[in-house]
Amino acid sequence: MFWPVPALLAWVGAWGIFSGLYILGAPVWLCAILATGFGLGTGRRGTTPWRRLCVAGGFPLSFCATQIGSQMPAWVWLVAMVFLILCYPLNIWKDAPLFPTPKGILDGIQTFAPLPRGARILDAGCGLGDGLRELHRIFPEARLIGWEWS
Numbered sequence: 001m002f003w004p005v006p007a008l009l010a011w012v013g014a015w016g017i018f019s020g021l022y023i024l025g026a027p028v029w030l031c032a033i034l035a036t037g038f039g040l041g042t043g044r045r046g047t048t049p050w051r052r053l054c055v056a057g058g059f060p061l062s063f064c065a066t067q068i069g070s071q072m073p074a075w076v077w078l079v080a081m082v083f084l085i086l087c088y089p090l091n092i093w094k095d096a097p098l099f100p101t102p103k104g105i106l107d108g109i110q111t112f113a114p115l116p117r118g119a120r121i122l123d124a125g126c127g128l129g130d131g132l133r134e135l136h137r138i139f140p141e142a143r144l145i146g147w148e149w150s
């Protein structure tokens with residue numbers, strides 16, 4: 001199942017549990033605890049820590065938002081949605097997760113992949129620049145270029 005479908009299903013499932021129990025007359029606190037538990041259980045199967053957090057946090061966050069949100073005018077939600085779409089464009093929903101180059105991982109690379117002074121290196125998809133920093137440490141004379149669409 002491709003991301004973010006598992007998260008959407010988990011959120012719908014948690015809200016389904018909450019609503020179903022509430023309709024049956026269970027107290028709100030019990031509905032919220034059981035729905036949060038469902039999200040936590042489902043989130044454990046996520047492939048990365050961020051995805052696990054995203055799946056598990058969806059219900060409690062949206063539950064808190066509905067409690068606070070009932071006091072706010074509807075246009076505030078529209079502004080928040082536009083802001084989120086601008087910060088988190090749809091094309092990165094199905095992209096590889098950010099996987100920064102770990103510090104020290106390139107130690108010794110210059111012995112089997114030497115570069116001339118002033119060599120140019122492009123990190124196409126540089127994320128937050130960890131790979132570029134690591135490359136600069138090993139090849140301080142190289143000209144580094146990073147490209148990132150996110």
Ligand SMILES: C[S@@+](CC[C@H](N)C(=O)[O-])C[C@H]1O[C@@H](n2cnc3c(N)ncnc32)[C@H](O)[C@@H]1O
Pocket residue numbers: 092095096097098099100101123124125126127128129130131132147148149150
């Ligand atoms: C594995 S992460 C980057 C890790 C980074 N190179 C490093 O060494 O720390 C992959 C990155 O590629 C970016 N990316 C994927 N497709 C891209 C594209 N067509 N143009 C620019 N960036 C892209 C993603 O947004 C993501 O941040």
